[in-house]
Amino acid sequence: NAGVTQTPKFRILKIGQSMTLQCTQDMNHNYMYWYRQDPGMGLKLIYYSVGAGITDKGEVPNGYNVSRSTTEDFPLRLELAAPSQTSVYFCASNSGGNTGELFFGEGSRLTVL
Amino acid sequence: RKEVEQDPGPFNVPEGATVAFNCTYSNSASQSFFWYRQDCRKEPKLLMSVYSSGNEDGRFTAQLNRASQYISLLIRDSKLSDSATYLCVVKGSGGSYIPTFGRGTSLIVHP
Numbered sequence: 001n002a003g004v005t006q007t008p009k010f011r012i013l014k015i016g017q018s019m020t021l022q023c024t025q026d027m028n029h030n031y032m033y034w035y036r037q038d039p040g041m042g043l044k045l046i047y048y049s050v051g052a053g054i055t056d057k058g059e060v061p062n063g064y065n066v067s068r069s070t071t072e073d074f075p076l077r078l079e080l081a082a083p084s085q086t087s088v089y090f091c092a093s094n095s096g097g098n099t100g101e102l103f104f105g106e107g108s109r110l111t112v113l
Numbered sequence: 114r115k116e117v118e119q120d121p122g123p124f125n126v127p128e129g130a131t132v133a134f135n136c137t138y139s140n141s142a143s144q145s146f147f148w149y150r151q152d153c154r155k156e157p158k159l160l161m162s163v164y165s166s167g168n169e170d171g172r173f174t175a176q177l178n179r180a181s182q183y184i185s186l187l188i189r190d191s192k193l194s195d196s197a198t199y200l201c202v203v204k205g206s207g208g209s210y211i212p213t214f215g216r217g218t219s220l221i222v223h224p
Contacts, residue, residue: 031210040121042200042216043157058211090156096210102149102202104156 002026006091006105013081013112021076021108023091029103031096032074033058034066036087037107043090049074050096081112116140117203119215126222130191134218136201137183144205146177146184151198151217160186160199191222 004025013019025032030051035043045058049068063085065077074093078085089108094100118137126132138146146163161168163175163184174187188195201215 033211035214040216042117042119043214045211045213048211088154100210101147101159102157102212104158107154107156 004091004093004103004105006089006108008108009106010109011111013078013110015081015083015112017081018077018079019081019110021078021089021091021110023074023076023105024072025074025091025093025103026072027093027095027103028071029093029095029100030071031094031100032068033092033102034064034074034076035090035092036060036085037090038087046076046089078110081110083112086110086112116213117201117215119201119218121216121218123219123221126191126220128191128193128222128224130222131187131189132191132220133185133187134199134201134220135183135185136215136218137181138201138203139182140203141179141182142205143182143203145203146175147202147204147212148173148175148184148186149200149202149214151200153197157200188220191220193222193224196220196222 047066149157167176198217
C-alpha cells in the first residue's frame with residue numbers, strides 16, 4: 001500500500017521559474033492538504049481540499065495554486081518562484097471528520113536560488 | 114495569541130528520565146487532539162490521539178484539560194530513540210476538520 005506519494009523529493013529552482021509538486025494517494029481519502037515547513041518551525045497550511053473539484057486556501061496560500069480534478073491527485077503549483085518559498089513541502093490526506101489520522105507523504109525539499 | 118502553542122525546547126534529558134510537554138490551544142470549541150512525532154528531515158507520524166479521559170500507550174500518556182485548554186504528553190523511561198520533535202495537533206475549531214499544528218517541541222535523549 002503506497003499511501004501518500006510526493007514527487008519530486010528534491011528540487012532546485014531559479015527565481016522566477018515555475019514548477020508543480022505532485023501528490024497522489026491511494027486510500028480513497030476525501031481530504032487532502034499541502035503544508036510547508038520552514039526550519040525549526042511547525043507546519044503551515046497552504047491549501048486544502050475536501051473532495052474532487054473543491055479547494056480552499058489555508059494560512060499561507062500566496063504564490064501557490066492547486067487543483068483537485070480526481071480524488072487521488074492534488075498537485076501544488078508554484079508560479080514565479082521566490083527565495084521565500086524555499087521550504088519542505090508535505091502533502092497529507094485523511095478521511096475527514098474529527099478522528100481521521102493524517103497520513104503524510106515523505107516531503108519535497110525545494111530550494112529557490 | 115497563536116491557535117496552538119508549544120514550547121519549542123529543546124528538552125535535553127538523560128535516558129530513563131520522565132519528561133512532559135504541554136500544548137495550549139486558543140479555541141475552546143476545538144474537538145479533537147493529537148500528538149504527532151517527527152524525526153529529523155522526515156514526515157510527521159501519528160503518535161497518539163488524546164481522549165477526554167486521558168489515555169496511555171506503553172510509556173506514553175496523553176491528557177486533555179479542557180478547562181485550561183491544554184493537552185499534555187508524558188514520556189516515562191525515556192529511550193534514545195524517543196529523540197524527535199513532538200507536534201501538537203488540534204482539530205474541530207469552529208466546525209472545521211482542518212488540523213492545526215503547533216510548531217513542535219524538540220526532545221533530545223542522551224546516554
